[in-house]
Amino acid sequence: MEKAIIVGLQLPESHDFEYMMQELHSLCEACDVEVVGTIVQSLDKPTSATYIGTGKAEEVKEAVIAMEAKMVIFDDELSPTHIRNLEKIIEAKVIDRTILILDIFARRARTREAMLQVEIAQCEYMLPRIIGLNRSFSRQSGGTGSKGPGEKQLELDRRVLKDRIFRLKEELKDLVSIRRTQREKRKKGDALTVAIAGYTNSGKSTLLNKMLEFSVENSEKYVFEKNMLFATLETATRAILLKNNHRFLMTDTVGFISKLPHHLIEAFKSTLEEIKESSLIVHVVDASNPEHDKQIEVVENVLRSLEVVDVPVLYVFNKVDLCSAPVTSERHPLLSISALTGQGMPELVKKIDEMLYSHLHRVKLLLPYDKGQIFSFLKEKANVFSSEYGNDGVLVDVELNDYHFNLYRQYVK
Numbered sequence: 001m002e003k004a005i006i007v008g009l010q011l012p013e014s015h016d017f018e019y020m021m022q023e024l025h026s027l028c029e030a031c032d033v034e035v036v037g038t039i040v041q042s043l044d045k046p047t048s049a050t051y052i053g054t055g056k057a058e059e060v061k062e063a064v065i066a067m068e069a070k071m072v073i074f075d076d077e078l079s080p081t082h083i084r085n086l087e088k089i090i091e092a093k094v095i096d097r098t099i100l101i102l103d104i105f106a107r108r109a110r111t112r113e114a115m116l117q118v119e120i121a122q123c124e125y126m127l128p129r130i131i132g133l134n135r136s137f138s139r140q141s142g143g144t145g146s147k148g149p150g151e152k153q154l155e156l157d158r159r160v161l162k163d164r165i166f167r168l169k170e171e172l173k174d175l176v177s178i179r180r181t182q183r184e185k186r187k188k189g190d191a192l193t194v195a196i197a198g199y200t201n202s203g204k205s206t207l208l209n210k211m212l213e214f215s216v217e218n219s220e221k222y223v224f225e226k227n228m229l230f231a232t233l234e235t236a237t238r239a240i241l242l243k244n245n246h247r248f249l250m251t252d253t254v255g256f257i258s259k260l261p262h263h264l265i266e267a268f269k270s271t272l273e274e275i276k277e278s279s280l281i282v283h284v285v286d287a288s289n290p291e292h293d294k295q296i297e298v299v300e301n302v303l304r305s306l307e308v309v310d311v312p313v314l315y316v317f318n319k320v321d322l323c324s325a326p327v328t329s330e331r332h333p334l335l336s337i338s339a340l341t342g343q344g345m346p347e348l349v350k351k352i353d354e355m356l357y358s359h360l361h362r363v364k365l366l367l368p369y370d371k372g373q374i375f376s377f378l379k380e381k382a383n384v385f386s387s388e389y390g391n392d393g394v395l396v397d398v399e400l401n402d403y404h405f406n407l408y409r410q411y412v413k
C-alpha cells in the first residue's frame with residue numbers, strides 16, 4: 001500500500017466538509033492507498049497559485065517527510081497550475097480527488113464499453129495537464145499506480161492524446177449504437193423499464209437482486225454487490241415478472257458521488273441514457289447515512305446534468321435495518337425498505353407495479369377471427385386475463401397501454 005497525506009480546503013460554502021474528507025478517505029482505501037495524515041486549512045477561496053496557502057504547503061511537505069508518504073491527495077480537482085506549483089514546493093506526487101475517482105473506475109471496469117469510457121475521461125482530464133503531470137508521472141506510474149493511461153501517454157504530446165481520444169470515441173460510438181439498437185428492440189416489445197439510480201454504496205445492486213426473488217420466472221443471474229465504492233460500473237438489466245403477470249425490466253446503474261468528475265459524467269453519458277429513457281426511476285438512498293440528504297441532492301444534480309427531467313421518481317430509503325429512528329423526508333413518493341432483510345419489499349414491489357401500470361386500460365376486445373395476429377401479439381406482449389371463443393370472434397379480457405388502447409379501440413366491446 002502506498003502512503004499518502006490527504007489535504008482539504010474548507011471554504012465558507014463547504015458545510016459538509018468533514019464528511020467530504022471522510023469520503024476522500026474511503027476513496028483512498030478503494031485505491032489501496034493508506035492515509036497516514038490529514039491536513040486541513042480554512043480559507044475564503046483557494047489561492048490562485050497553490051490552492052492552499054504557501055505556508056500550509058510547506059507544512060504538507062514536512063508531514064510528507066515525517067510520515068514517509070509517497071503522495072499528497074487533495075480533496076478537490078486541482079488546476080494544472082496548482083499541481084505544478086504544489087509539486088515544486090512539496091516535492092512529492094500531487095494528485096486530486098478526480099484522479100482518485102478515475103483510478104477506481106479504471107480498476108473496476110470490466111467490459112470494453114466501461115474501459116473505453118474511463119480511458120476517455122482519463123485522457124480528457126490529462127489533456128490540459130500534460131505538462132504539469134509529466135513530472136509526477138515520470139517518477140511513478142499513472143495515478144495511484146493502476147494501469148491508467150499515465151504511463152503510456154508519458155512521452156506523448158497533446159496531439160497524440162487528442163488523436164487517441166478521437167479513436168476511443170469512435171470505438172465507443174459503435175458500441176453505443178449496438179446498445180441503442182437493443183434498447184429500441186426492447187421498446188418495440190413494449191417492455192416497461194425501471195432504472196435504479198442513487199449514490200454509490202446505497203444498495204442499488206442488492207435491491208435488484210432482492211427484486212429477482214419477487215419474479216415468477218427467476219432464472220436470472222444475480223448482480224455483483226459489495227461494500228465498496230463503485231462496485232457497479234456496468235449497467236445490468238434483469239427481467240421481472242410479477243404474479244399478476246405484469247412484466248418489466250430493471251436496470252442497475254453506476255453509483256454517483258459528490259464532485260463526480262465532469263469528464264466521467266460525459267464519458268458515461270451513453271450508459272446513463274438508460275436512466276433517461278426509463279419509465280420509472282427508483283432512487284435508492286442509504287437512510288442509515290447521516291449525510292443522506294446531501295447525497296440525494298448530488299444524485300438529483302447529476303440526473304439534471306444528464307437531462308433526466310420528466311421520468312417519475314420513486315424514493316426508496318434503504319438500510320432501515322440500521323436506523324434507530326423512523327425515516328422522515330420531504331421527498332415523495334417514498335418507501336422505506338431493507339434490501340438486505342427484505343423489510344418493506346412487498347410494499348415496494350406493489351408500488352412499482354402501481355406506478356408502472358396504473359395508466360393501463362383494462363378492456364374487453366372482440367377480435368374477429370381474421371385478426372388472429374392481434375390476438376397472438378396480445379397473448380405474447382400484453383396482460384391477457386381471459387379469452388372466450390364466440391360466434392363473431394375471440395372476446396379478450398386484456399390490459400393495454402395508451403398506445404395499444406388507441407390502436408385497437410375499434411374492437412373494444
Ligand SMILES: Nc1nc2c(ncn2[C@@H]2O[C@H](COP(=O)(O)OP(=O)(O)OP(=O)(O)O)[C@@H](O)[C@H]2O)c(=O)[nH]1
Pocket residue numbers: 198199200201202203204205206207224225226227228229230231232233254255256318319320321322337338339340341
Ligand atoms: N444493513 C444493510 N446493508 C445493506 C442494505 N442494502 C445493501 N446493503 C449493503 O451495502 C453495501 C453496498 O451494497 P450494493 O448493493 O453493492 O450498493 P450499490 O448501490 O450497488 O453500490 P455501487 O455499485 O458501488 O454504487 C453491501 O455491503 C450491501 O450488503 C440494507 O438494506 N441493509
Ligand SMILES: [Mg+2]
Pocket residue numbers: 204205206224225231232252
Ligand atoms: Mg452496485
